[in-house]
Amino acid sequence: MSHIAITDARGRLASIIDDARREPVYLTRRNRPVAAVIDAEQLDQLLEDAEELADIRAVDAAWEETEQLGETPVPWDDVKRDLGLAL
Structure with a gap:
């Protein structure tokens, strides 16, 4: 460096x-x-990694909020069925 x-x-x-x-x-x-x-490729990779990390943190925060509120998550299959996406 x-x-x-x-x-x-x-x-x-x-x-x-x-x-x-x-x-x-x-x-x-x-x-x-x-x-x-x-290097531009290194920057692109860093930005992609940062976005991925932000997504992971958002999921972790959502799970934590679900636990704090004592809620039960809706199963993904139920969500797809309710939205008419189930095959």
Whole structure:
């Protein structure tokens, strides 16, 4: 993982992009990371993983709420039948 000052990065964009294909390149201002350049495929995977994790957390929260309220979940087969989706 490399760090480069924004002022130095201005003239090195092509090489920073090449470096970012291997590992993230952190852009710094006053020696503090303020942004990162990463490979586009890696970013896509991170965003996909984050969405999946958000879905998992939402399911966990729904189950927790169901337990707290003492409710019984409706079986999926019943839901499909009620919506006319059962085959």
